[in-house]
Amino acid sequence: MPHAPQIKIPATYMRGGTSKGVFFSLKDLPEAAQVAGDVRDKILLRVIGSPDPYGKHTDGMGGATSSTSKSVILAKSEKADHDVDYLFGQVSIDKPFVDWSGNCGNLTAAVGSFAISNGLVAADRIPENGIAEVRIWQVNIQKTIVAHVPVTNGEVQETGDFELDGVTFPAAEVKVDFMDPADGEGAMFPTGNVVDELEVPGVGTFAATMINAGIPTVFVNAEDIGYNGTELQGDINENREALQTFETIRAYGAKRMGLIDNIEEAEARQHTPKIAFVSKPKSYSSSSGKQIEEGDIDLLVRALSMGKLHHAMMGTAAVAIACASAVPGTLVNLAAGGGERDSVTFGHPSGTLRVGAGAKQVNGQWTATKASMSRSARVLMEGNVRIPGDSI
Structure with a gap:
């Protein structure tokens, strides 16, 4: 034939x-x-x-x-x-x-x-x-x-x-500016809150910041789910149970953010939202062996993409990190020490990245004006x- x-x-x-x-x-x-x-x-x-x-x-x-x-x-x-x-x-x-x-x-x-x-x-x-x-x-x-x-x-x-x-x-x-990176008319927090209690059946209930800036992202505290924030890819990706837990959290976050109507829909929407966990700065060795000192960074962030821990950081998730860090009281902002800030340097599995963002309140809602980072x-x-x- x-x-x-x-x-x-x-x-x-x-x-x-x-x-x-x-x-x-x-x-x-x-x-x-x-x-x-x-x-x-x-x-x-x-x-x-x-x-x-x-x-x-x-x-x-x-x-x-x-x-x-x-x-x-x-x-x-x-x-x-x-x-x-x-x-x-x-x-x-x-x-x-x-x-x-x-x-x-x-x-x-x-x-x-x-x-x-x-x-x-x-x-x-x-x-x-x-x-x-x-x-x-x-x-x-x-x-x-x-x-x-x-x-x-x-x-x-x-x-x-x-x-x-x-x-x-x-x-x-190559410097990249993401203009008005929040969703829709500038509303960054679909639930209306900078922190929510997210109930995930079979996993637990814990604080979460759910933001739509750059890309919809669910942030949780590393300590709340049994991690310390310095994990590398092998620590997560070689653990099938851990991956399933993150996917479950991501699915319930997606529903809470209004991105899906039913939990089952999350399987066909793997790209969004992202799931990430944050922690206060700690020293660690990156995947290349480079030593990252606590004083080099403002916070630690680990994020999963398409069901696996990312080897560095997705660019759109970096925008979400930048915007969340600029809003007082989010989990990202608190991990970085709280208060007002227009940039952060965060540690990821491969090293560090500095990102900047501007955020302000308009009619009681937070909005982001711009987020910036350098790539090549x-x-x-x-x-x-x-x-x-x-x-x-």
């Missing part, structure tokens, strides 16, 4: 922050995949190599982790005063679905670079030498992001000496990806 030959699709494989993903220009996708739907999802699943019951992504471009099973679709923006429309798809590793419910903050750092290099930004907005401000419309969450991309001799500058914990080699610094990005490979023609 004859089989359909492979088809090729122009694509770029990029690192952004501590993530990697396959980037596409919308116009380069097969016509049927230029609109949202089953064909687009099937293509992205096959490109990444999902679903893979072996959990290896041997037959695809994915890296079998939440940080490396990502896809990005970019187009010239249809939004006024924006350069590029950015659509992000988190591809499940072992299930046949693509989650479109949130953003990837790490890959945002690569969006500006791709947009400039692929003609999605007007030439008169790109300096010959200097910093290009790429105005990004994040389609998933309907928010504006500004990436400050270094340019040398009219081309994106990718090499440099900026070091990012969780990334092996230095590169050029570079092209790893460009050309075409190939997938069997019968994949779609």
Whole structure:
């Protein structure tokens, strides 16, 4: 029986922050995949190599982790005063679905670079030498992001000496501003409270800060769930019972935040919300062996993505950390020492990260004006990806 030959699709494989993903220009996708739907999802699943019951992504471009099973679709923006429309798809590793419910903050750092290099930004907005401000419309969450991309001799500058914990080699610094990062009209706390008592059947009842800024995130205290905040990936990811506990907490947090109607819906919404635990600063050794001293950080944060403890920190979760730290009384703010602050440096499994945010009260509700962080990005490979023609 004859089989359909492979088809090729122009694509770029990029690192952004501590993530990697396959980037596409919308116009380069097969016509049927230029609109949202089953064909687009099937293509992205096959490109990444999902679903893979072996959990290896041997037959695809994915890296079998939440940080490396990502896809990005970019187009010239249809939004006024924006350069590029950015659509992000988190591809499940072992299930046949693509989650479109949130953003990837790490890959945002690569969006500006791709947009400039692929003609999605007007030439008169790109300096010959200097910093290009790429105005990004994040389609998933309907928010504006500004990436400050270094340019040398009219081309994106990718090499440099900026070091990012969780990334092996230095590169050029890309500053990213997440504008009005809270949900909807600026309401960051879906429950109306900066701290709630979250009841999780079979686990317990404990304090939780549930925030929607950057990405919906449920924060709990490490000590309340039996941890100290210095854990590395192996401490969590090799414990199936621990992973199930975190997933249960995440599901009940999602319901409390109004993101799902029934607990069962959480399984099909793995990308959001995130679940994270915080603690006051303590000294520890990072996954690379680098010693992090208590005095180097304001607090400790560990976060899970797609059911596993992240090796560093998701960019969107870092935005949530920044915004929560700026609001007095949240668990994040209290772990950092409380009070008013416009930035924090937190410890994660791979090292440290400094993030900043501004927050204020408007009509009795907290709102975030901007969150900022520095990342780096570079092209790893460009050309075409190939997938069997019968994949779609």
